Amino acid sequence: MTIKEKIASKLSSILEQLGVDIPAKDIEISSTKNSNFGDFATNIAMKLTRVLHKSPLAIADDIISKFELDEISKAEKAGPGFINFYIKDEAVQEIIKKVIDSKGNFGQLNQGKGEKTMLEYVSANPTGALHLGHARGAAVGDCDARLLKKCGYDVTREYYINDAGSQVYKLARSIKARYLQELGIEAEVPEDGYHGKDVVAFAKEIVEKEGDKYKDDSEDNLEFFRKKGIELALGGIKKDLHEFRVDFDHFTSEKDIRDAGKIDRVLEELKPYCYQKDGATFLNTTKDGDDKDRVIIKSDGSYTYLLPDIAYHKDKFDRGYSWLIDLFGADHHGYIARIKSSVKSLGYNPDKLDVDLVQMVRLFKDGKEYKMSKRTGNAVSLKELIEEVGVDAVRFFFVSRAASQHLDFNLDLAKTMGTVNPVYYCQYAHARLNAIIEMGTTKYKIDETGRNLIDPSELQLMKKMASFPSVVLDAALTLSPYKITIYVRELASSINEFYTKCRVLDPEHIELTESRLGLCLAAKSVLKEGLDLIGVNAPEHM
RNA sequence: GACCCUGUAGCUCAGCAGGAUAGAGCAACAGCCUUCUAAGCUGUGGGCCGAAGGUUCGAAUCCUUUCAGGGUCACCA
Numbered sequence: 001m002t003i004k005e006k007i008a009s010k011l012s013s014i015l016e017q018l019g020v021d022i023p024a025k026d027i028e029i030s031s032t033k034n035s036n037f038g039d040f041a042t043n044i045a046m047k048l049t050r051v052l053h054k055s056p057l058a059i060a061d062d063i064i065s066k067f068e069l070d071e072i073s074k075a076e077k078a079g080p081g082f083i084n085f086y087i088k089d090e091a092v093q094e095i096i097k098k099v100i101d102s103k104g105n106f107g108q109l110n111q112g113k114g115e116k117t118m119l120e121y122v123s124a125n126p127t128g129a130l131h132l133g134h135a136r137g138a139a140v141g142d143c144d145a146r147l148l149k150k151c152g153y154d155v156t157r158e159y160y161i162n163d164a165g166s167q168v169y170k171l172a173r174s175i176k177a178r179y180l181q182e183l184g185i186e187a188e189v190p191e192d193g194y195h196g197k198d199v200v201a202f203a204k205e206i207v208e209k210e211g212d213k214y215k216d217d218s219e220d221n222l223e224f225f226r227k228k229g230i231e232l233a234l235g236g237i238k239k240d241l242h243e244f245r246v247d248f249d250h251f252t253s254e255k256d257i258r259d260a261g262k263i264d265r266v267l268e269e270l271k272p273y274c275y276q277k278d279g280a281t282f283l284n285t286t287k288d289g290d291d292k293d294r295v296i297i298k299s300d301g302s303y304t305y306l307l308p309d310i311a312y313h314k315d316k317f318d319r320g321y322s323w324l325i326d327l328f329g330a331d332h333h334g335y336i337a338r339i340k341s342s343v344k345s346l347g348y349n350p351d352k353l354d355v356d357l358v359q360m361v362r363l364f365k366d367g368k369e370y371k372m373s374k375r376t377g378n379a380v381s382l383k384e385l386i387e388e389v390g391v392d393a394v395r396f397f398f399v400s401r402a403a404s405q406h407l408d409f410n411l412d413l414a415k416t417m418g419t420v421n422p423v424y425y426c427q428y429a430h431a432r433l434n435a436i437i438e439m440g441t442t443k444y445k446i447d448e449t450g451r452n453l454i455d456p457s458e459l460q461l462m463k464k465m466a467s468f469p470s471v472v473l474d475a476a477l478t479l480s481p482y483k484i485t486i487y488v489r490e491l492a493s494s495i496n497e498f499y500t501k502c503r504v505l506d507p508e509h510i511e512l513t514e515s516r517l518g519l520c521l522a523a524k525s526v527l528k529e530g531l532d533l534i535g536v537n538a539p540e541h542m
Numbered sequence: 543g544a545c546c547c548u549g550u551a552g553c554u555c556a557g558c559a560g561g562a563u564a565g566a567g568c569a570a571c572a573g574c575c576u577u578c579u580a581a582g583c584u585g586u587g588g589g590c591c592g593a594a595g596g597u598u599c600g601a602a603u604c605c606u607u608u609c610a611g612g613g614u615c616a617c618c619a
Binding site: 030032033034036037041043046049056078079080081082125162165166167278279280281282291294295296297298299300302304305306309330331332333334335336357359360362400401402404405406408410421422424425427428429431432433435436437438439440482483486489490493496497499500501503504505506520541542 | 544545546547548554555556557561562563564565566567574577578579580581582583584599600612613614615616617618619
């Protein structure tokens with residue numbers, strides 16, 4: 001039971017004596033923003049004015065006169081009727097042992113109780129290298145997965161490969177053109193094809209390995225370029241993602257879904273909601289609030305992207321996942337209503353499918369916006385970004401804003417970020433603690449009781465550490481890794497403050513030194529856990 | 543036209559299941575290294591929370607209207 005819960009439960013029983021029945025979980029206990037108002041506060045006295053027909057201050061007096069709790073040194077009324085609670089130093093100090101005993105898993109929770117959860121993200125078409133926009137989705141999705149795991153969800157990270165739609169044929173024709181050019185045969189990349197330099201590299205590789213045996217114009221050869229193109233593009237994508245510390249548990253191919261006959265089955269099930277118009281098959285999605293019904297089979301008989309996607313989502317549920325999360329670029333926002341409607345029509349609970357959108361990244365270079373287009377080949381790739389800025393900084397930056405917020409990536413600033421970048425600030429705090437620990441443990445023992453730690457900077461640091469699990473839970477349930485970046489920044493700040501105010505290694509005061517070493521060890525551990533959640537390294541030395 | 547995101551300090555943003563004096567970082571200014579990493583710490587200045595109404599004991603937070611910016615609205619994916 002946390003201290004907050006203990007306070008709530010105590011308040012609940014006091015209120016019962018006053019003739020009001022409110023369960024502990026409905027009593028709001030907030031952490032105060034300002035230490036002048038104690039550590040925790042409740043507004044319950046103000047809420048009950050109408051019930052008890054008394055002024056909030058009088059109600060607060062009644063409650064305070066009966067309030068007593070081991071961990072709380074005092075409760076006092078304040079302002080318009082708040083009750084502020086002050087934690088005893090001894091209760092704060094207990095955090096050291098808790099953290100050290102957890103062996104690096106202080107924030108580990110069991111909220112999810114092993115619920116099988118699937119997080120689908122990136123899922124970029126295998127038609128070339130990943131660019132800036134994908135990179136943000138990759139960073140956010142990866143952190144979401146880390147957060148959910150931390151909270152006890154059984155998370156699978158999945159990448160859906162669009163390897164059967166028209167885009168991959170455009171890629172095939174583009175590679176083929178480059179391939180022919182490579183062989184000295186005149187050919188032109190289709191107007192709507194892919195003009196990036198990665199496609200040229202693919203063609204070169206094919207020439208090196210296969211020579212000219214695919215130079216003839218045939219269906220078989222085009223199929224070869226399609227397959228080879230996906231293989232090369234996906235290989236590159238996986239490599240870049242791995243470099244970015246983003247690894248998937250499972251890849252699902254659209255083509256496999258089609259070949260397994262799963263689309264026909266879905267079509268059969270959706271029949272009651274389908275109708276023919278202008279030679280195409282429409283799915284009724286307006287029944288669930290979509291703007292208009294959606295075409296699933298075009299008048300030429302081919303599928304729109306939606307139909308295999310529906311089959312894919314059904315497949316996810318059928319594989320035993322009870323919670324599905326899709327992370328898409330903001331340009332897919334029209335997609336939410338139609339996929340949710342489809343899922344509902346298939347008999348699944350649409351509330352167990354969450355579609356989160358990652359807003360656009362705008363790139364600024366040389367002081368002005370740099371317009372990107374993957375097709376024309378002037379996109380900034382993830383790989384280039386990592387090379388220029390570094391994995392830690394890129395990850396931290398992409399995750400430091402809510403996914404629903406637009407993000408301006410200033411490349412000039414990012415490159416010169418050195419001392420300005422918060423990621424170094426956090427890592428520095430970690431390395432500093434480590435330096436003390438390395439030096440200290442050769443001469444001193446470590447005291448885990450936290451006794452002697454009463455400096456304001458020490459108490460503040462321990463309180464900050466204690467709030468970690470609740471921050472993790474909040475960040476996970478709202479899929480908001482940016483909350484971890486804020487927390488980590490604050491924790492590092494508390495550490496640096498402690499560092500400057502409190503000398504740790506002091507032969508004159510052995511006992512205090514040992515207590516402070518315990519604090520360093522615990523603080524370092526929590527900071528590392530926080531950094532791990534956003535996939536940023538916690539260096540021992542800098 | 544419909545829908546999504548956003549207007550908070552000079553800049554980038556937190557805060558938005560209503561609560562006490564609206565917070566950080568950067569930038570500006572003033573201090574702090576004979577002692578564990580100064581990539582650090584301390585202090586100062588800086589705000590009609592886009593605007594107007596409404597709900598409330600109480601609004602940056604909720605509702606309506608309005609202004610401004612970004613984005614999406616395919617038988618593309």
